[in-house]
Amino acid sequence: MSDHIVDRVTYEDFLASDLAAHNENRWRAIYRVKKPALYFQRLLRRVEYLEAVVKKQPWRRTELAYARYRLLRVSVRTGLSVPAGVFGKGLSIAHYGSIVVNSKARVGSFCRIHSSTNIGADLKGVPVIGNHVYIGPGAVIYGAIKVGNNVAIGANAVVNRDVPDGVVVAGAPARIINEAGSASIMPTWYPSADRQISGRR
Numbered sequence: 001m002s003d004h005i006v007d008r009v010t011y012e013d014f015l016a017s018d019l020a021a022h023n024e025n026r027w028r029a030i031y032r033v034k035k036p037a038l039y040f041q042r043l044l045r046r047v048e049y050l051e052a053v054v055k056k057q058p059w060r061r062t063e064l065a066y067a068r069y070r071l072l073r074v075s076v077r078t079g080l081s082v083p084a085g086v087f088g089k090g091l092s093i094a095h096y097g098s099i100v101v102n103s104k105a106r107v108g109s110f111c112r113i114h115s116s117t118n119i120g121a122d123l124k125g126v127p128v129i130g131n132h133v134y135i136g137p138g139a140v141i142y143g144a145i146k147v148g149n150n151v152a153i154g155a156n157a158v159v160n161r162d163v164p165d166g167v168v169v170a171g172a173p174a175r176i177i178n179e180a181g182s183a184s185i186m187p188t189w190y191p192s193a194d195r196q197i198s199g200r201r
Contacts, residue, residue: 003088003109004048011049017089018045021110023189036078037093043071048084079115086119087111088131090191102126108149110191111135112182118142122160130165134182150181 005011019025022038032039050064075081078096083103090110093099097115101107105119108131116138119127125144133147136155141147147163154170154177163169166181183192 004052004085005045006052008049008053011045011052014045014048014089015042017109017191018042018091020191021090021092021112023187036074037080037096040071040074040078040080040082040096041091041093043067043074044082044084047071051084092190105129108133112186112190114139114155127159132182132186134185150183152180152182152185 005014015027018038018041019027022035024038027042047064047067050060050067054060054064079098080093080096081100083101086101086103086105087107088109088111092112094112094114099113099115099117101119102121104121105126105128107119107129110132111129113135114137117135118140119129120140120142122143127141127143127145127147129141129147130149130151132150134152135141136153136157138156139153139159140157141153141159143160145160145162147153147159148165148167150166151163152168153159153174154168156172157170157174158172159169159174161173163174166179167176168178168180168184169175170177
């Protein structure tokens, strides 16, 4: 399956994986109010899907413009500044409020990210973050660095250097504190690295 949305099939896969990452098996209209972060993600995926298909279906540009407008309104209300095309499927924004992500950053599948975090650039570039990464509250990740798969980034950590697979980092600047990886800190219901998500919307 693609690591970004390219068509209707991958769009539905991303929606299903995002729901699973929030411990839900189907979308309910009440989530617009009860789960604003999940609602934001749903709008984000809609924009990503329309950006992909509008290249072959240019008559949908108006639909894309409206989707971007809706996403912007919810972004302002929730404090979530997350551009389209950055996160892979299975994103879980744990709580809305003050998340800022550079549009050129790239984050893999099944990332769990908390509030008051920043993924940004320096003069050399932006981060590339792997799959199944946990980003704790207040963490700052910046620069032309690579963060491996199954990494846990502790609360208020400042990550400005490469991080290998399967470790926990903490502190400012962040340092490896153990090799437990993200599995030790993810919610018990969070999709594991080897689980295939399908059939959920």
